[in-house]
Structures are given as C-alpha cells and as structure tokens.
Amino acid sequence: MARTYESALSLLSTLQSNKAVTSLFSVPLLPPSPAQNDGKPQDLNALAIPEMLAWLSRAGLSQRDLTKLQCIHVAGTKGKGSVCAFLTSILVHSNAGKVGTYTSPHLVSVRERIMIDGQPLAPDLFARYFFEVWDAFTEAARAELGRKTGDWHSSQDPAAKTARAEENDRLREAELQGPATKPFYFRFLTILAFHAFLCEGVRSAVIECGIGGEYDSTNVLPAEAVTAGVVTQLGIDHVGMLGGTLPEIAWHKIGVAKTGRRCFTRRLAGDEATMEVLRQRAAERGAELVDVPDEAVEAWGGVRADAEVGGLEGDFQKYNQALAVSAAREHLRGFAGSEQVKDDKSTAVVDFSSIPEGFAEALRQARLRGRCETRQEGNITWLIDGAHTAESLREVARWFASKRSTAANTRHVLLFNQQERDAAKLLEGLYSGIQQNAPSPDTKAIFDKAVFTRNELQPRAGDEAQRDMSVQNAGAQVLSQLSPDSQTVVCDNVANAVSEVRNSEKAQGNKTEKTIVLVTGSLHLVGALLRVLEPDAPL
Numbered sequence: 001m002a003r004t005y006e007s008a009l010s011l012l013s014t015l016q017s018n019k020a021v022t023s024l025f026s027v028p029l030l031p032p033s034p035a036q037n038d039g040k041p042q043d044l045n046a047l048a049i050p051e052m053l054a055w056l057s058r059a060g061l062s063q064r065d066l067t068k069l070q071c072i073h074v075a076g077t078k079g080k081g082s083v084c085a086f087l088t089s090i091l092v093h094s095n096a097g098k099v100g101t102y103t104s105p106h107l108v109s110v111r112e113r114i115m116i117d118g119q120p121l122a123p124d125l126f127a128r129y130f131f132e133v134w135d136a137f138t139e140a141a142r143a144e145l146g147r148k149t150g151d152w153h154s155s156q157d158p159a160a161k162t163a164r165a166e167e168n169d170r171l172r173e174a175e176l177q178g179p180a181t182k183p184f185y186f187r188f189l190t191i192l193a194f195h196a197f198l199c200e201g202v203r204s205a206v207i208e209c210g211i212g213g214e215y216d217s218t219n220v221l222p223a224e225a226v227t228a229g230v231v232t233q234l235g236i237d238h239v240g241m242l243g244g245t246l247p248e249i250a251w252h253k254i255g256v257a258k259t260g261r262r263c264f265t266r267r268l269a270g271d272e273a274t275m276e277v278l279r280q281r282a283a284e285r286g287a288e289l290v291d292v293p294d295e296a297v298e299a300w301g302g303v304r305a306d307a308e309v310g311g312l313e314g315d316f317q318k319y320n321q322a323l324a325v326s327a328a329r330e331h332l333r334g335f336a337g338s339e340q341v342k343d344d345k346s347t348a349v350v351d352f353s354s355i356p357e358g359f360a361e362a363l364r365q366a367r368l369r370g371r372c373e374t375r376q377e378g379n380i381t382w383l384i385d386g387a388h389t390a391e392s393l394r395e396v397a398r399w400f401a402s403k404r405s406t407a408a409n410t411r412h413v414l415l416f417n418q419q420e421r422d423a424a425k426l427l428e429g430l431y432s433g434i435q436q437n438a439p440s441p442d443t444k445a446i447f448d449k450a451v452f453t454r455n456e457l458q459p460r461a462g463d464e465a466q467r468d469m470s471v472q473n474a475g476a477q478v479l480s481q482l483s484p485d486s487q488t489v490v491c492d493n494v495a496n497a498v499s500e501v502r503n504s505e506k507a508q509g510n511k512t513e514k515t516i517v518l519v520t521g522s523l524h525l526v527g528a529l530l531r532v533l534e535p536d537a538p539l
Contacts, residue, residue: 003127003131004127005123005124005127007127008126008127008131008134009110009539011130011134011179012110012189014178014179015179015182015184015185015188016179016184016185017184017185045214045215045241046215048215048216048217049215049220051183052183052187052190052217052220053220055137055183055187055191056191056194058136058137058140058141059133059137059140059195061194061195063220063221063225065194065198066194066220066221066222066225067224067225068198069100069194069197069198069202069203069205069221069225070203070204070205070225070226070227070331070334071205071207071225071226072205072207072227072228072230072327072331073219073221073226073228073229073230073256073258074206074207074208074209074230074232074256074327075208075212075216075230075231075232075252075253075254075255075256076209076230076231076232076233076234076253077232077233077234077236077249077389077391078233078235078389078391078392079232079233079319079320079323080103080208080232081368081371082312082317082320082366082368082371083230083232083320083323083324083327084101084103084206084208084368085312085366085368085371086312086320086324086325086362086366087101087206087324087327087328088101088115088118088206088366089362089363089366089367090324090325090328090359090362090363090366091204091206091328091331092117092362093358093359093361093362094328094332094362096203096332097201097202097203097204098116098200098201098202098203099117099118099202099203099204099205099206100115100116100196100197100202100204100205100206101115101116101118101206101208102115102193102197102205102208102218103206103208104186104189104208104210106527107370107386107523107526107527107530108369108530108531108534108537108539109537109538109539110126110189110539111123111126112369113189114189114192114196116196116197116200121196123538125200126196129195129196129199130192132195133188133195137182138176138177138181140181141176141181142176145176186210186217187217190210190218193207207221209253211238211241211242212238212249212252212253212255213252213253213254213255213256214251214253214254214255215241215252215255216255219255219256221258222258223258223259223260226256226258227261227330227331227333227334228261228262228263228327228330228331229256229257229258229262230256230263230264230323230324230327231250231253231254231256231263231264231265231278232265232266232320233319234246234249234250234253234274235249235389235390235391236389237249237389246268246273246274247273247276247277250274250277250278251277251281254277254281254285255281257287257289258285258287259285259286259287260287261287261288262287262290262330263282263287263288263289263290264290264291264292264323264326264327264330265278265290265291265292265323266291266292266294266319266322267291267292267293267294275291278291290326290350292319292322292323292326292350294319296322296351296352297318297322297352299352300322300352300353301318302317302318302319302321302322302363303318303321303360303363303364304364305317305364305366306364306365309367310367310373311364311365311366311367312366312367312368312372313372313399314395314398314399315398315402316395316398316399317372321363322350322352324363325352325355325359325363329356332356369530370384370385370386370523370526370530371385371386372385374403375533377533379514379515380501380502380514380515380516381403381515381516381517382517382519382529382533383403383516383517383518383519384519384526384529385399385518385519385526386520386521386522386525386526387520388418388426388521388522388523389421389426390425390426390429393426393429393430393433393520393521394429394433396430396433396518397429397430397433397434397437398433398437400434400518401434401438402437402439403516404434404438404446404516405514407514409513409514410514410515410516411448411449411513411515411516412446412447412448412517412518413448413449413450413451413501413504413515413516413517413518414447414449414451414479414518414520415450415451415497415498415501415517415518415519415520415525416430416450416451416452416520416521416525417453417454417455417471417472417475417521417524417525418471418521419454419455419524423471423474423475423521424474424475424478426521427478427479428482430521431446431479431483434446445483445486446483447479447483447486448487449486449487449488449489449501449504450475450479450483450487450488450489451489451490451491451497451500451501452475452476452479452490452491453472453490453491453493453494453496453497453525454467454469454471454472454491454492454493454494455494455524455525455528456492456493456494456528457494457528457531457532459493459495459496460492467492469490469492472490472491472492476488476489476490494525494528494529494531495532498529501515501517
C-alpha cells in the first residue's frame with residue numbers, strides 16, 4: 001500500500017470504532033473469563049489505563065517521553081471543546097512555544113483532532129506520523145510473535161510444536177500488518193497525537209479527554225507532563241461507563257487532577273454532593289481544586305466573540321472563558337519570559353478584573369467549528385451547533401432565541417437529528433427553551449418548517465436496504481404536536497435535507513426574504529452538513 005494520506009485514512013477506518021468499544025458498557029461488568037479463577041467479574045474500566053500503557057510502549061513511547069510536553073488536561077461533559085479552543089487561542093497568542101491541541105470528535109477531517117498552533121495537522125505530516133506509529137505496532141507484534149515462536153521451538157513436546165505451526169499460520173504477515181495488532185480508533189489517535197507533538201517540538205499542549213477522565217486513554221499523562229487540569233460543566237452522559245448520577249460522573253471526570261497541580265472547575269451551586277466528590281477526590285490525589293464561582297464570572301462578563309472571524313458566540317461562553325483564563329494563567333507560570341502571570345502561587349486565580357494582556361483578543365478570536373457557528377449563504381443564515389444533551393440544547397435555545405428575527409420577511413427552519421438518545425425529549429426541551437428565552441411575546445410558530453434527517457451524507461444506493469426512519473418520524477410527530485402550524489419534512493440523508501431547505505427558500509420567489517436555519521442535535525449531523533456546504537473541503 002502506498003504511504004499516502006489517503007491510504008492512512010483507509011487503514012484508520014479499519015480500526016475498531018469508539019462506538020463498538022463503548023457498547024461493551026451497556027452492562028457495566030462482563031462475566032469472568034475462563035482465565036480468571038477468583039469468580040469476580042471483570043471491570044473493563046479498571047483495565048483501560050494498563051492496556052493503554054501497554055499500547056504506548058508498543059508504539060515506542062513511555063510516560064517519561066510525555067514529560068517533554070507541558071499539558072493542560074481538560075475533562076467534563078459540556079464545554080470541553082470550547083475551553084480547548086479558548087486555551088489554544090490564548091497559548092498561541094502567548095509566549096508558550098509551539099502549541100499542540102488534541103480534541104475529539106472531528107466534523108469533516110480527522111486532522112481536526114490533532115492541531116499545531118491552532119491549525120489541523122497537514123496531510124503529509126499526518127501520513128508520515130500515522131505510518132510511523134502503525135509500523136511500530138506491527139513490529140511490536142512481530143517481536144512478540146517471535147518470542148512465542150522461540151519458546152515453542154525450544155519445546156520438545158510435539159503438540160507444542162504443532163500449536164506453534166498453527167499459530168504461525170494464523171498470525172501471518174498480512175495479519176501482523178493489519179488492524180488486528182493495533183489499538184482501537186481513539187487509542188490509536190491519542191498515541192498518534194502524542195507522537196506528532198513530540199516530533200514537531202510542541203512545548204504546550206491542550207489535551208481533551210474522550211470519555212470520562214480517570215480511565216480515559218489520555219490519562220496516561222503523568223503529573224510531570226501536566227501543568228493544570230480543567231473539569232468543565234458536568235451532565236449525564238455515557239452512563240454505562242461513568243454512572244447515572246452527577247456525583248458518579250464527577251468521580252470519573254476529576255481523574256485528570258494530578259499531584260501538586262491545580263484543577264479548575266465551575267462551582268456547582270446547589271449541588272454540594274457533587275462538589276464534595278470533586279473536592280475529596282482532588283485531595284486524595286494531592287491536587288488543589290479551584291472552583292470558580294459564577295458571581296466572579298458574571299461580574300467580569302466575559303469577552304464578546306468576533307463575529308467576523310467566526311468567534312465562539314453565546315453568553316454562556318463566559319463560563320468556559322473563565323476556566324480557560326484560569327488554566328492558561330496557571331500554565332504560563334512555568335514559562336520564562338511570559339509576563340502574563342506572576343510566579344507567586346498565592347495570586348488570586350478567580351479574579352478576572354484584569355486578565356493578562358492579549359488574553360481578551362485571544363478569547364475574541366477563538367474558533368470552534370460546529371459550536372454556535374454562524375454561516376451565511378445568500379439569503380440563508382445557518383446557525384450550527386452540534387449540541388446533543390439536554391444541558392447543551394438549553395444553551396442552544398438561548399443562542400437561537402437571541403438570533404431569531406421577528407421581521408415579517410424572515411422564515412425560520414429547524415434541521416434536527418439525534419439518533420442515539422431520546423430525540424423526542426431533547427426536541428421538547430429545545431422548543432420550550434426557545435419559547436422561554438424569546439425576547440418578547442410572539443404568536444408566530446417558532447419554526448415555519450422543520451426537517452428531520454438521518455446523519456448519512458448521501459441518498460441510499462439502489463441496492464441498499466431501506467433506512468430506519470422511526471426516529472425522524474417520531475421527531476416530526478412531536479414537533480407537529482408542539483407547533484401545529486409548522487410544516488414538517490423527513491429525509492433519510494443530509495444532502496436531501498439541505499436541498500429541502502434551499503429549495504424552500506427559492507420557492508418563496510421573494511429575493512428579499514431571509515431564511516434562518518437552526519441545525520442541531522448531533523455532531524454527526526453537523527459534520528455531514530459541513531460536508532454538503534463545503535463539498536471541496538479537504539478531508
């Protein structure tokens with residue numbers, strides 16, 4: 001296989017998906033394997049870090065190698081991506097060396113997950129580092145097989161020799177070079193990011209957890225590699241892996257707290273049980289928990305986004321900005337020549353009255369695709385946010401309410417999907433949230449039209465089976481009940497859904513009419529939408 005970017009993408013697609021792995025947690029514990037004789041069930045979470053350390057070693061890396069990076073480690077349920085975007089912008093604008101950012105998921109290109117100085121890793125560099133890591137795993141597997149072969153060869157037992165021959169046949173060269181000897185998708189990309197950052201001379205890194213924190217693949221970072229931790233706002237998500245209550249989820253998220261380091265979080269007013277879990281676990285780990293009070297953030301007010309460069313909009317972003325400012329201050333203490341922050345550890349860390357010079361402009365220019373993103377296309381304004389939890393959709397409701405126009409020549413359209421959660425409940429929450437945040441009473445329907453679609457990019461092929469549209473039909477039914485005057489349309493792919501919006505706008509025959517489209521409910525939907533709107537964008 002040619003060692004091109006395209007072939008790297010092809011091989012990456014063969015790795016076991018994140019969804020396949022998380023599905024193992026539909027029940028928290030598996031029955032004991034035959035190799036176990038203590039009768040206890042196997043805890044998959046407890047295996048995660050030892051397995052990740054083994055994969056790291058097979059790639060030729062160690063935790064000591066990772067100490068060459070100085071990382072801000074970010075966990076949480078909502079706001080992780082925004083905090084990482086704010087942090088990246090601040091560090092790029094500061095004297096913090098070359099800046100690496102590792103986030104997930106991506107919307108259009110996998111290279112979005114691994115950025116250098118705020119830009120996705122170039123295709124040629126991605127391919128180079130991809131194959132270096134891929135080959136390292138292949139060679140490690142070949143060496144392990146060689147050791148097994150040597151052991152069997154030294155045995156005089158004919159049965160053992162036969163087993164060796166069969167094993168050699170099974171682990172043929174093609175299998176050694178293929179996905180069977182590689183970690184699953186997220187682990188591979190995490191190791192690839194570390195490898196790329198080290199090779200590129202990254203000094204400061206912003207590392208976002210995938211799921212949880214305590215057992216997340218990124219948590220192989222030792223304390224020496226971490227300057228600060230962040231736990232963004234918590235919510236109920238991934239209950240199979242993390243638990244079904246906020247205190248249970250908090251236990252996992254605060255796992256990014258490291259000995260001798262500060263970890264910043266938003267103070268949860270009225271939820272002392274969750275805050276106590278955060279404080280207790282941070283203390284157990286020898287970390288200092290700094291809980292930022294909302295009053296301090298609201299007194300500050302945050303920094304308004306620069307709409308011209310696609311900055312992160314939404315009044316709620318001030319809470320994410322505050323966490324980013326706090327963690328960036330802590331991070332920059334260790335950099336010679338950085339005059340933003342004093343070395344004095346006693347410096348107030350929740351005072352935003354005079355943030356360091358340059359921070360405000362960095363916050364203003366921070367960007368994150370698919371989060372409170374406004375995109376203009378002729379008379380159509382696309383308001384795009386991949387929110388997919390009740391908490392996140394409440395913020396989207398506030399944002400959309402502030403953008404919604406009462407002008408008679410403006411139509412409002414909803415483009416929605418949520419394939420894995422309770423879509424009807426989320427839709428009801430979104431609709432009521434918009435109603436509650438409307439600036440003035442409005443007797444018109446919130447949406448003139450609503451389009452419900454699956455996340456597939458294109459129409460099904462001729463030989464493809466009919467796609468299950470039950471979720472989309474249920475969504476259309478719910479909206480019809482909430483808003484009988486709204487027209488509803490169901491599509492089985494995003495390309496047709498976008499055409500439905502565009503054709504509806506053209507059908508009005510009034511060039512002065514404007515259409516505002518809210519696209520939300522799923523990051524997968526947002527990714528497919530951007531592919532349709534940007535057909536020539538590189539993958």
